[in-house]
Amino acid sequence: MRVLFAVSPGLDHLYPALGLASAFRTAGHDVVVATAGVTVDAAVRAGLTVRDVAPDADFSAVFPKKGNREERTRMMRQRGREITASGVTPEIILEKFGTINDMMAEGTLRFAETWRPDLVVYSRLQGTALLVARALGVPAVENGYSFLREGDLPARLLPHLAPTFERLGVPVELPSVTPLYFAPQHMMRGEGEGWPMRFVPYHGGCVLPDWLAEPKRRRRIVVTLGTIVPGVAGVGSLGSVLAAADGVDAELVLALGDEPDLEPLGTLPDNVRVVGWTPLSALLPTLDGIIHHGGAGTTLAAAHAGVPQLAMPYGADNWINAEIITDAGIGLDLQPEEVDSGVLNRLLDDEALRKTAGALAAELAAQPGPDAIVPRLADLVG
Structure with missing residues (x-):
């Protein structure tokens, strides 16, 4: 055929x-x-x-x-x-x-x-x-x-x-x-x-860098805005999110593509790692949490991986996807200015979120x- x-x-x-x-x-x-x-x-x-x-x-x-x-x-x-x-x-x-x-x-x-x-x-x-x-x-x-x-x-x-x-x-x-x-x-x-x-998540292939191939030394959260938002809205809205990293015992990986304009973010905390384009599928197995724009593909890929999510809707169907995340009990729905270290710590420490995310991942796999x-x-x- x-x-x-x-x-x-x-x-x-x-x-x-x-x-x-x-x-x-x-x-x-x-x-x-x-x-x-x-x-x-x-x-x-x-x-x-x-x-x-x-x-x-x-x-x-x-x-x-x-x-x-x-x-x-x-x-x-x-x-x-x-x-x-x-x-x-x-x-x-x-x-x-x-x-x-x-x-x-x-x-x-x-x-x-x-x-x-x-x-x-x-x-x-x-x-x-x-x-x-x-x-x-x-x-x-x-x-x-x-x-x-x-x-x-x-x-x-x-x-x-x-x-x-x-x-x-x-x-x-x-x-x-x-x-x-x-x-x-x-x-x-x-x-x-x-x-x-x-759903079969796919985000392209890559050669794994050392920091992804080696055992991580602390918990890890990735921050991503997909492929559209950085070009339209920029990344300045992430300022409060990254500032909150100072109060969190975890590494925040800033994955915004190869050429983001990071100047609006100012000086980043020491526990923020900036990376170039990296497939989400390579990051997800190493994550304890993910912060994203509410894209449908990102939402479902993270759900398949059983990773607790924080959605910060920007446009398109992002608010619908954020509602699905909260209804399923696998994450949070906030705007960037509402994010502080307490929110990040909840993303990492809330066992109810983690348990529900794991259960949904098992359901999706079946x-x-x-x-x-x-x-x-x-x-x-x-």
């Missing part, structure tokens, strides 16, 4: 799909990823065959940086509050991804017409998959990467794709769509029917993984 993975440009769209892509390959199926932008090289580094369907596209023009850092932060937070209140992807996001899909549609369709996939798996906003599946008469599988169940998402996305369908001569109709949810039903929010599948889902998806093809 041939399986085409249609993935939007962005690591947060690609990484959640890699467990399923690997499972298809292990089961003997052929897999190709149709994507563009930064996701091309990331998929190649993950060992996959890739078709760059829009090599000349400028995706930054779809999400331009407007205003100064304060204005961008305010806009990001406002949009996050809207998503929290509605529990659905806003129309403005669907509109923008309609543009992204239009930039990638012809390249994806032309390749698919040549390669002839039997099944199309797609990151949930990559509507080119709906177009390809409808054109070729094959099933589509929505690969979830958030805690939101949006059963009507393909139908809401279709009007934003209609001009592209018409331009390429494809009937403006949805194919058969099967959603995959990346967490158990009790952790999901919203409405919709789908199949739960165990969920059916991609290897169990592959035969069910093959049945869709017949």
Whole structure:
């Protein structure tokens, strides 16, 4: 069987799909990823065959940086509050991804017409998959990467794709769509029917540095803001968090990528270690706690590792994910200015949090993984 993975440009769209892509390959199926932008090289580094369907596209023009850092932060937070209140992807996001899909549609369709996939798996906003599946008469599988169940998402996305369908001569109709949810039903929010599948955390490979390969000398907390927040909001909000490190008998690892502007943070306490880009999957086995922005992938990866969490929501669906963390009893939900040494010590010492986090990790590990889902998806093809 041939399986085409249609993935939007962005690591947060690609990484959640890699467990399923690997499972298809292990089961003997052929897999190709149709994507563009930064996701091309990331998929190649993950060992996959890739078709760059829009090599000349400028995706930054779809999400331009407007205003100064304060204005961008305010806009990001406002949009996050809207998503929290509605529990659905806003129309403005669907509109923008309609543009992204239009930039990638012809390249994806032309390749698919040549390669002839039997099944199309797609990151949930990559509507080119709906177009390809409808054109070729094959099933589509929505690969979830958030805690939101949006059963009507393909139908809401279709009007934003209609001009592209018409331009390429494809009937403006949805194919058969099967959603995959990346967490158990009790952790999901919203409405919709789908199949739960165990999440397989992936954050890229690396050569372990000495400090990660050796036994740690004290407890360790990592502080990360994902890939989007540092570029939009900067890292200045972490000042109070890092200042609180002085009152904690632990090492705080500041993992903000390769080129963060740390000047707003001033002089850092001696127990703060600044590292360049380091995959979260390499850090998690060594951690006693994690502080993050509330990203869905980060939240679930930390839950799989059984690590107590402190979420500090910034935007998008971050507040929803932070609520899931507190509802599950595996962590805390605070803003950076509310964090002091007492909060950090609770993250390290609260046995109830640690016990609940360990129990949830065991539950997540028992969920059916991609290897169990592959035969069910093959049945869709017949």
